[in-house]
Amino acid sequence: MRTKVMIIGSGPSGLLLGQLLTKAGIDNIIIDRVGRDYILGRVRAGVLEWGTVGLLDEAGAGARMHAEGLPHDGYSLAFDGRDHRIDLHGLTGKRVMVYGQTELTHDLMDVRDASGATTIYDAQDVQPHDFDGSAPYVTYVKDGVTHRIDCDFIAGCDGFHGVSRKSVPENAIQNFEKVYPFGWLGVLADIPPVAHELIYANHPRGFALCSMRSETRSRYYVQCDLDDKVENWSDERFFDELRRRLPEEHAQAMITGPSFEKSIAPLRSFVAEPMRFGKLFLVGDAAHIVPPTGAKGLNLAASDVFYLFEGLREFYGEKSEAGIDAYSVRALKRVWKSVRFSWSMTTLMHRFPDTGNFGQKIQEAELDYLTHSTAASTAMAENYVGLPY
Numbered sequence: 001m002r003t004k005v006m007i008i009g010s011g012p013s014g015l016l017l018g019q020l021l022t023k024a025g026i027d028n029i030i031i032d033r034v035g036r037d038y039i040l041g042r043v044r045a046g047v048l049e050w051g052t053v054g055l056l057d058e059a060g061a062g063a064r065m066h067a068e069g070l071p072h073d074g075y076s077l078a079f080d081g082r083d084h085r086i087d088l089h090g091l092t093g094k095r096v097m098v099y100g101q102t103e104l105t106h107d108l109m110d111v112r113d114a115s116g117a118t119t120i121y122d123a124q125d126v127q128p129h130d131f132d133g134s135a136p137y138v139t140y141v142k143d144g145v146t147h148r149i150d151c152d153f154i155a156g157c158d159g160f161h162g163v164s165r166k167s168v169p170e171n172a173i174q175n176f177e178k179v180y181p182f183g184w185l186g187v188l189a190d191i192p193p194v195a196h197e198l199i200y201a202n203h204p205r206g207f208a209l210c211s212m213r214s215e216t217r218s219r220y221y222v223q224c225d226l227d228d229k230v231e232n233w234s235d236e237r238f239f240d241e242l243r244r245r246l247p248e249e250h251a252q253a254m255i256t257g258p259s260f261e262k263s264i265a266p267l268r269s270f271v272a273e274p275m276r277f278g279k280l281f282l283v284g285d286a287a288h289i290v291p292p293t294g295a296k297g298l299n300l301a302a303s304d305v306f307y308l309f310e311g312l313r314e315f316y317g318e319k320s321e322a323g324i325d326a327y328s329v330r331a332l333k334r335v336w337k338s339v340r341f342s343w344s345m346t347t348l349m350h351r352f353p354d355t356g357n358f359g360q361k362i363q364e365a366e367l368d369y370l371t372h373s374t375a376a377s378t379a380m381a382e383n384y385v386g387l388p389y
């Protein structure tokens with residue numbers, strides 16, 4: 001079998017790239033080691049930058065998002081018992097869209113199915129080969145039989161634990177990493193969100209976030225210890241802790257109910273450089289991870305896809321390699337700015353084990369400055385709605 005672009009990974013990066021390529025008439029195959037239902041069972045991102053919204057529209061996958069997603073013009077920073085709104089739209093003229101990654105992935109899978117493009121699920125031992133030469137190919141095992149697909153390019157859209165980055169010789173890649181000394185415990189419950197907009201709360205007991213998936217489904221998080229276990233957190237304990245970390249008016253207004261998903265995620269900043277190795281491109285979480293505090297992971301995956309798609313379209317349409325040659329440099333410039341923003345929001349909002357009450361006071365002073373200086377809140381808002389591509 002042969003295709004132009006072989007895409008490893010059927011998460012948001014792989015599906016979005018695949019759909020943009022298909023719409024541009026560039027033949028591609030997506031391959032994933034797990035199945036559709038498993039991918040749709042993962043609860044992850046919830047906030048889309050407007051650039052991501054535009055790319056989903058361009059891919060022809062935006063209809064349900066516009067019908068069911070919630071455009072947000074601001075969010076709250078809560079600290080020292082009070083709540084301060086960051087007016088995203090007033091400060092930047094832009095807004096974000098609250099729409100779950102699960103829904104977005106579902107929509108992209110549906111448009112791909114409708115396009116007739118090939119997706120191979122439940123493939124074992126997926127391996128990219130010869131990407132430093134002129135004839136790359138991918139092998140995989142399905143139902144006990146080994147298959148080979150030849151291609152012009154391989155897009156490694158296979159997430160942080162995927163095979164693409166691991167296939168690059170160690171001396172050709174440089175990794176930058178910071179692991180944070182805490183995690184996020186998240187719950188999903190069919191209860192109305194405590195407020196119409198997201199609340200990011202700094203509290204001496206630790207960070208908390210009130211997000212949502214719809215008017216009737218809430219997504220809430222509390223900072224927890226890295227070695228904590230979901231089994232230690234009954235719904236009752238979770239909601240008690242969440243309430244304690246929120247300003248009184250929200251704590252009192254909060255409606256609780258049984259959760260149907262509960263999980264702990266570690267927090268990490270990670271970047272691999274470069275993002276291109278001959279005919280192999282790393283895209284999205286395969287190349288970089290940000291802590292979720294700035295809501296940037298999925299949005300960075302989308303901007304990588306934009307740069308790579310432009311490069312491939314130029315290659316096939318205009319026979320120019322300029323775009324693919326520039327991919328890594330262009331993508332990394334934006335990646336590092338989002339890595340910086342996510343790190344700074346994480347540092348500002350969480351309780352760190354080693355900084356004590358001094359650290360808490362410094363955070364409160366910075367939050368007070370941020371929420372009262374138009375210059376500082378504009379800088380924060382500009383990063384949150386998404387820097388230009």
Ligand code: RFL
Binds near residue numbers: 043157300
């Ligand atoms: P994914 O989604 O991990 O998809 C990778 C796909 O590759 C497959 N795969 C393989 N396939 C073949 N062979 C192999 N060897 C393979 N290894 C892996 C996997 O099965 C999978 O289907 O990466 P992608 O597409 O780059 O997308 C990245 C996003 O998923 C991620 O950045 C976001 O979820 C991060 N994130 C958030 N991002 C935001 O922009 N806004 C948010 O509000 C936000 N909140 C979050 C988040 C991530 C979280 N967690 C749990 C990590 C909240 C959380 C809690």
Ligand code: PHB
Binds near residue numbers: 046047198212292
């Ligand atoms: C979410 O809704 O899951 C969410 C929202 C904002 C973040 C992180 C996660 O910063």
